[in-house]
Amino acid sequence: MGLAPALVMTAKEREVLPIRSQEDIVRVRQATRERAIVQGFTLVDQTKIVTAASELARNTLQHGGGGDVTFELLNAGSRRGLRLVFTDKGPGIPNVELALRDGFSTGAGLGLGLSGARRLSNEFTIESRPGEGTRVAITRWR
């Protein structure tokens, strides 16, 4: 929207990007890749988190009607990781368990978005309230 990413940045390790268009999904992929490189991820680990981010960004746009993603660079001692939190104020998911099943889809996709993103991450949480929106957080450690 109006704010440039740099202005919404609250701390050096925390940034927010909007997800309002298909082009934003591409931007989320690129931003995820850059941060995964900064955190020293291997090429395979970069690819996994970028792919998970792409799935979740598309869900945010298509099912949540748009929203945003917050990037957090995690530095816990010698452990380095990357956390992405996707939030939308869309219709929410009535049955999260069902939505996490492979092949479940209400859209035109393959139904691998949520389940695939979970498999590609080390940590995965989802909260959704019908009528209020959805929040999905994924973390991958180096």
Added chain:
Amino acid sequence: MDKIPILRMGRFLLVTIQVDMHDRLALQLQDDLTQRIVRDRAHGVLIDISSLEVVDSFMGRMISNIAATARVLDAETVVVGMQPAVAITLVELGLSLEGVRTALNVDKGMALLREQVAAAGRT
């Protein structure tokens, strides 16, 4: 840049995807290829994805759709050059690209296409 170029080489169509495609661009490519298969009476389609650093479920579905549509239009499809990190990720994502022939590089892909077309008795 809002179109992926499609080249013709004899009876084959050649596509090299070199940009990180947004979803509309991927759908556009699917449409364009379908049109070109018919218009150019192509017998084969070779898609080079060696520059793609990510293939998510949407792009995977597009690739499967292209192959399935081409088959209905009597053309073979071969996808070449998938990066190892992309292959590992695709499998973990749960995407098998069923029905899509793959080859390591353009040379091998072209050889495979020629074989398939020859086997179908259309040399």
